[in-house]
Every structure is written in structure tokens, then in C-alpha cells.
Amino acid sequence: MAITLSASDAPSPPLSARLSPPQVWGIALLAPYLLVFLAFVVYPVGYGLWLARHPSSYVALYHDPIFARAAVNTLIFLVIGINIKMLIALFLSGFFAQQRPWIRWLSVIFILPWAVPSIPTILSVRFMLNPEWGVVNQLIFKFTGDDGPNWLNDPAVALAMAIGVHIWKSLPFWTLILLTGRLAISHDLYEASDVDGANWWQKFRYITWPSMQTLYITCTLLSMIWTLGDFNSVYLLTGGGPADLTHVLSTLGIRYLRLDQLSLAMASIVCAMPFVLPLVYFMMKRLSR
Amino acid sequence: MKLPTLREVGTEAKLLLIGIPVFIWTMIPIYHMFVFAISPKEDAFTGKLWPTHPTLHNFSIVFHQQHYFLRDFWIQFWNSTVIALAVGALTLFVATAAAFSISRLRVPGGRAVMNMALFTYFIPAAFLAVPMYRTMGTYGLLNNHWSLILAMVTIAAPYAIWVLKQASDKLPVELDEAATMDGATTLQLFRLVYVPLMMPSLVAVGTYAILLAWNEYLYAFLLLSKDTDITLPVALGNFLAADDSPWELLMTTGFIYALPPAAVYYAFKRYMVGGLTAGAVKS
Numbered sequence: 001m002a003i004t005l006s007a008s009d010a011p012s013p014p015l016s017a018r019l020s021p022p023q024v025w026g027i028a029l030l031a032p033y034l035l036v037f038l039a040f041v042v043y044p045v046g047y048g049l050w051l052a053r054h055p056s057s058y059v060a061l062y063h064d065p066i067f068a069r070a071a072v073n074t075l076i077f078l079v080i081g082i083n084i085k086m087l088i089a090l091f092l093s094g095f096f097a098q099q100r101p102w103i104r105w106l107s108v109i110f111i112l113p114w115a116v117p118s119i120p121t122i123l124s125v126r127f128m129l130n131p132e133w134g135v136v137n138q139l140i141f142k143f144t145g146d147d148g149p150n151w152l153n154d155p156a157v158a159l160a161m162a163i164g165v166h167i168w169k170s171l172p173f174w175t176l177i178l179l180t181g182r183l184a185i186s187h188d189l190y191e192a193s194d195v196d197g198a199n200w201w202q203k204f205r206y207i208t209w210p211s212m213q214t215l216y217i218t219c220t221l222l223s224m225i226w227t228l229g230d231f232n233s234v235y236l237l238t239g240g241g242p243a244d245l246t247h248v249l250s251t252l253g254i255r256y257l258r259l260d261q262l263s264l265a266m267a268s269i270v271c272a273m274p275f276v277l278p279l280v281y282f283m284m285k286r287l288s289r
Numbered sequence: 290m291k292l293p294t295l296r297e298v299g300t301e302a303k304l305l306l307i308g309i310p311v312f313i314w315t316m317i318p319i320y321h322m323f324v325f326a327i328s329p330k331e332d333a334f335t336g337k338l339w340p341t342h343p344t345l346h347n348f349s350i351v352f353h354q355q356h357y358f359l360r361d362f363w364i365q366f367w368n369s370t371v372i373a374l375a376v377g378a379l380t381l382f383v384a385t386a387a388a389f390s391i392s393r394l395r396v397p398g399g400r401a402v403m404n405m406a407l408f409t410y411f412i413p414a415a416f417l418a419v420p421m422y423r424t425m426g427t428y429g430l431l432n433n434h435w436s437l438i439l440a441m442v443t444i445a446a447p448y449a450i451w452v453l454k455q456a457s458d459k460l461p462v463e464l465d466e467a468a469t470m471d472g473a474t475t476l477q478l479f480r481l482v483y484v485p486l487m488m489p490s491l492v493a494v495g496t497y498a499i500l501l502a503w504n505e506y507l508y509a510f511l512l513l514s515k516d517t518d519i520t521l522p523v524a525l526g527n528f529l530a531a532d533d534s535p536w537e538l539l540m541t542t543g544f545i546y547a548l549p550p551a552a553v554y555y556a557f558k559r560y561m562v563g564g565l566t567a568g569a570v571k572s
Contacts, residue, residue, distance in 0.1 A: 025475040026396030029386035033446060034402065036383060039428075040421065040443040041409050047427075048420030095307050106308055108555075110315050115554035117504040119522040120543025123529070124322040127536055135321060168318065231415040231507045236526065250415035254507070257419050265419045272416070280411040287407060287451070 052266035061267050066255075070247040071271075073159055077248055078224050081163040086220045089171055093178035094208075114172040122236040125165055126152070155245035158238045162246065166233040174219055181215040182208065218286060225279050228272065322547075325540035347541040356538055358528055361516050369503055369520040369546075372434055376441040376502035377495045384446050384494060388453035389483055393465060394475070403454060410447035415507060417444075422511045436512040437520070441505060445498040452497075456490040457483070493560040500550050521546045 061067045096107050113121065128134050129151040137148030152158045189207045198206070231250045234240065240247040240255060247255060249272050256265035293301075326347055328340040349355075354362050387406075391399035409417075421440055422431075430436035464486075468478050484491070506522040513519045519527075525546065528539040 022394050022475045023396060025479075026390040026394035026399070029390040029394070029479075030396055030399070030402060032383045033387040033406070033450065036439070036443055036446060037402075037405060037409070040424065040439060041405075041417070044417065044420035044424040047424060051420075051423075092307075092311065095304070095311075098304060100304070103304070103308065106312060110311060111554075111558075112315060112319060112551070115551045116319065116547040117522065117550055119504075119506050119525050120322055120540070120547050121318045123525065123543060124318040124325075124540060127325070127540075128318070128321055133536075168314070172315075225411055226413060228413045228416070231418075236506075236529075239529075250413060253416065253419045254511070257422060257511075262419070262423060269416045269419060276412070276416075280408065283411055284404065284407050 048266045049270070051263050052270045054263060057263045057267035058271070060264060061271065064264075066244045066247060067252065067268060069245055070249055070252040070268075073246060074228065074248045074272075076159065077163055077166070077230075078227060081166060082220060082223050082227055084163075085167045085171055086174060086216065086223065088167070089174040089178050089219075090212075090216060092171070092175045093182050094204075096175065096179050097182050111172045111176070113169050118169050118232050119236060121169070122165055122232060125161070125168075126237050129161065152238055153242050155242060158242065159234075159246045162234045162237050165237055166227065166230055169233065170223070170227075174223060177219055178212065178216065181212050185211050218283075221279055222283060225276065225283065228276065322540045322544055325537050326544045328537055330535070330537055347537050348545070350538060351541050351545060356535060358524075358534065359538060359542065361524070362542065364517050365519060365521050365524045368434065368518065369522075372437055372441070372520060373499045373503040375434075375438045376445060377499035379438065379442045380445045380449050380498035381491060381495045383442060384449035384453055385484070385487070385491065387446075387450045388457055389479055391450075392454045392457040393460075393478075393483060403450065406447035406450050409443070410451065414444050418507055418511060421508070425512055431512060432514055432518055434513070434518070437505075437509055438502075440508050440512060441498070441502045444508075445501050449494040449498060452494055453487065453490055456487060460486055489560060492557065496553060496557045496560065500553060503550050 096103060096110070128136050131137055131148065131150040131153070134151075136151070140146065140148035149157070151161060185208065190203060193203050193207060228248075228250060230248070231254065234246060234248050235251045235254070238246045240251050244255070249268060253265045253269050256262070256268065324338070324340060327343045327345065329342055329344050329346060332340045332342060351359055351362055354360050387402070390396045391403055421443075425431050425436040425440070428436075430439070460483075464482060465478060468482050473481070504522070505520075506526065509520045510523045510526060513523065516524075521542070525539060525543055528534045528542075
């Protein structure tokens with residue numbers, strides 16, 4: 001820094017002379033990322049917003065029943081799906097915190113859904129639920145003699161299944177994160193509470209929860225932001241069907257794109273921004289502390 | 290050896306009551322895929338828990354590309370591999386340079402760049418996909434592997450930079466000062482001091498980027514379309530185009546496709562858990 005100051009004594013020096021060599025290097029090393037950022041984030045986003053500038057796109061969206069349905073589905077996915085997932089993760093983090101050899105082994109297996117790519121496993125679930133040849137309905141027929149339901153043909157059931165697939169995939173990740181938080185709690189606190197004769201609920205209520213609540217809420221919000229973009233669970237399981245009733249915002253944008261209605265695609269994403277941006281702002285404040 | 294008390298047995302039973310359903314829930318889709326992969330065609334749809342005549346015949350069909358859907362299997366496998374490795378290498382280069390610049394050289398405006406990167410990290414990738422598709426068209430990169438590579442670097446880099454910056458902030462400043470005192474240039478500082486010390490984080494970030502690219506479906510499916518250009522997940526998705534697609538072969542291909550990332554994940558689990566998951570959410 002001192003070098004920079006002494007160099008700036010000279011009358012109107014060129015930019016390169018005012019910067020110290022490390023700073024020139026600093027700019028040079030930052031340049032690759034800046035280029036990527038300008039070319040593949042700033043330009044596309046700016047272009048997208050420009051495409052979505054016409055109020056008529058929003059009027060068209062408003063009159064498209066599929067958009068309204070997708071918005072409701074997204075809300076169900078986030079509010080119900082994510083909260084169920086995080087509650088299970090919180091519960092299971094307590095289970096995996098138990099020190100047992102077999103629980104350690106189970107935790108290695110438990111991480112599998114997160115470690116394997118989602119495409120083959122989602123397709124595997126899709127085949128299981130096939131009404132004629134899927135293993136689920138085969139078993140139902142074997143034991144009851146009745147034909148099982150056409151699982152993915154009922155929009156409510158199909159959406160529930162997509163949420164189930166999402167939970168299957170990302171539950172291990174969040175359980176692991178919450179487990180890290182749980183293991184950071186001092187063991188002395190639990191021993192002291194044992195002496196005082198506290199039951200498990202009191203231990204959870206007065207020791208575990210107070211030290212984990214910030215982490216838990218951060219995780220829930222982060223999961224909500226990311227789940228907005230969970231294209232695979234819905235697209236590969238239901239394809240948005242039946243009759244486009246199970247779309248969420250991320251699959252809807254791609255649907256408009258494939259129908260060559262780019263301004264509608266962008267408008268549908270812009271509509272999500274009032275919900276996304278406050279969450280993003282909150283997370284950024286938290287992470288850049 | 291002392292006998293367990295009734296209370297201990299009760300606790301163990303309760304834990305098993307949670308553990309067994311967790312095990313079954315986790316394994317069902319994967320086991321289902323596995324059973325399909327080792328079942329002969331006529332056995333695959335009977336709903337048995339274990340095939341009567343387990344076989345590796347499906348694997349041989351896939352490896353020899355003996356089916357219409359699989360005629361480009363090896364070239365698609367190659368595409369996936371090359372793209373994943375390229376994304377890993379490029380992300381490492383871009384992110385390490387940026388993190389070094391922001392954290393060690395304290396370049397003016399570094400903090401602003403970090404915030405912009407974090408912002409990108411939080412925007413769902415599926416939302417960025419729509420304008421990205423159009424932009425790649427404008428750049429003339431559609432149906433070119435570079436479009437997917439650059440798109441994945443764009444998505445992987447922000448988190449990579451953030452993790453590397455967190456890690457490099459922990460290195461003592463005295464290290465840089467001592468090296469500079471000894472006459473090291475900035476580039477030598479980067480090459481001889483910074484990179485060796487950051488190795489564990491670099492391994493973690495490189496693995497993260499490779500897995501992200503290998504597993505990506507949406508961008509690959511939007512940006513690439515020719516049968517000899519696409520990656521494996523897109524090829525798997527294309528199986529669904531026909532009603533009579535051979536499930537047992539799809540599941541076999543899926544199984545083969547899922548093995549490398551799972552192996553990499555478990556091999557680098559220590560790095561992944563230490564370097565990434567803990568960094569993902571700061572409480």
C-alpha cells in the first residue's frame with residue numbers, strides 16, 4: 001500500500017504506474033472470473049430482463065391457468081415439502097448423533113442418494129410407479145388382487161411423489177449439516193441436564209434447539225432458494241403432466257422456452273423475483289459477514 | 290461381558306425402529322435400479338425382489354452398444370468425462386486466481402466481486418438456464434461442448450471462489466510478507482506458497498466442480514442436441530421418448546453412469562465433508 005502512495009506523488013501518472021505490481025497481478029488474476037461473470041451472468045440476465053419488459057407478457061401470464069397452477073405448486077413444494085424435509089432432517093440428525101458402530105455404517109449408506117446422480121434414480125422411481133409394469137402396482141396386485149392406482153396420473157399424487165423424490169435426494173445433505181451443528185454442542189450441557197433429571201423433550205427444548213435454531217432457519221431458507229430451481233424432480237418424474245398440472249416455476253420457464261415463448265419464460269421468472277431476492281439478500285448478509 | 294439391562298435393550302430397539310425404515314427408504318430406488326440391471330428382459334417386469342436368473346448380459350449389451358438407444362454409448366460417456374474434467378480444470382483455474390486476488394492481494398473491488406459471485410450462487414440455476422440458452426445462441430455456441438463447459442463453470446465458480454476465499458483468509462499474512470521479503474514475485478508467491486498450502490481445498494473444489502458437471506441434466510439437455518454431442522444423463526432422458534423403451538437397459542446404463550460419481554464422492558468424502566458441507570452453511 002505504501003508503494004502505491006509514494007508512486008502517486010508524481011503528477012498525473014498513467015494507471016499502471018499508480019498500482020503496485022501485486023495489484024496489477026490482482027486485477028489480472030481476477031479478470032478470468034470477471035469475464036465469465038460478464039459474459040454468462042450479466043449479459044444473459046440483462047438480455048432476459050429486456051425480453052421481459054413488455055407488460056403484455058405479464059397480462060398473458062396472468063391469463064394462463066398453467067402459470068397460476070405452477071405458482072401454487074411451487075408454493076406447496078416450498079412451504080410443505082421443504083418444512084417436512086427439514087423437520088425429518090432435524091429428527092434424523094439426532095438419530096445419527098448416537099454413537100453406535102451400526103449407526104456409523106448406516107450413515108455411510110444414508111448418504112448414497114446425495115452421492116449418486118439424480119437422473120437414474122428419478123427414472124427408477126418413475127418406473128416403480130408405472131401403473132401396469134411398475135413394481136409398486138405389481139405388489140399391490142399380488143397381495144390384494146386389485147389394480148393399484150395410476151400414481152402419476154393424479155396431479156395431487158404426482159406432485160406429492162415429486163416432493164418425495166426431492167426429499168429422498170436432498171435429505172442426507174441437510175441431515176449431515178444439522179448433524180455437524182448438533183455435534184458442536186458441548187456434551188457437558190447434556191450431562192448436567194441428566195443430573196437435573198431432564199427428559200428428552202426438555203433437553204431438546206432447552207439445550208439442542210436454542211443452539212441450533214439459527215442454523216436450522218438458515219438451512220431452511222437456503223433449501224427453499226435452491227428448491228425453486230429443482231427442475232429434475234418434477235420434469236423427469238411427471239414431465240409437468242398430467243395436463244400440465246404439476247409444473248413448478250422452474251419447469252414452466254423451460255416449457256415456455258421450448259414453445260418458443262421466450263418473453264413469457266422470462267416474465268414467469270421475473271414474477272418469482274419478489275420472493276427470491278429478499279431470501280437471497282438475507283443469505284448474502286449472513287454469509288459475507 | 291455383562292448382560293445389557295432392559296433399559297439398554299429398549300433404547301437399542303427404538304433406534305432400530307428408526308434405523309430400519311431409514312435404510313429401506315434410502316435403498317429402494319437404488320436397489321430397484323440394480324435389480325433391473327441384473328435381470329434378463331423377460332424377468333424384469335415380474336416384480337420379484339431378486340431375479341430368478343441374475344445375469345450381466347445387460348451390461349454386455351450396453352458396453353457393445355447393441356441397441357438402438359445405446360448406439361452412441363461410448364461417445365456419450367466420453368463427452369461426459371471430457372466435459373466434467375474440463376469444467377473441473379477451468380473452475381479451479383478461475384476460482385483459485387480470483388480467491389488469491391481477493392483474499393491475498395486484496396485487490397480493490399475484490400469484496401464487490403465476491404458479493405456478485407455469491408449472488409449468482411443463490412440464484413437458482415434453472416432460472417438462469419432460460420437466458421443462458423438464448424445467450425449461447427447469440428454467441429454461436431449452441432450444440433458445441435464449450436457452451437456446456439462455460440455454463441457449468443459459471444455455475445460452479447461462485448461457490449468455489451467462496452470456499453477458497455474462506456480457506457485462504459485463514460492462512461497467516463506473515464507467510465506472504467516473509468516470502469515477499471525474500472524477494473518472491475507475486476507469481477512465485479502464488480505458485481510456490483499459496484497453491485501448495487491450499488491443496489486440500491483445491492481438491493475439494495475440483496471434485497465439487499467435476500461432480501456438478503457430470504451430474505448436470507438441465508443445461509446439457511438445453512445446450513446440446515446431436516446424439517453424438519450429448520452427455521450420458523441426456524441420453525438417459527431420451528430413453529423416455531419411446532413408449533416401449535427397454536427399461537432394463539436404461540437402468541443398466543443409469544447404474545454405470547452413477548458409479549463413477551459415487552466412487553469419487555466416497556473416495557473424497559473426507560475433503561467433501563470437511564471442506565464443503567461445513568462451509569455451505571455458517572451458523
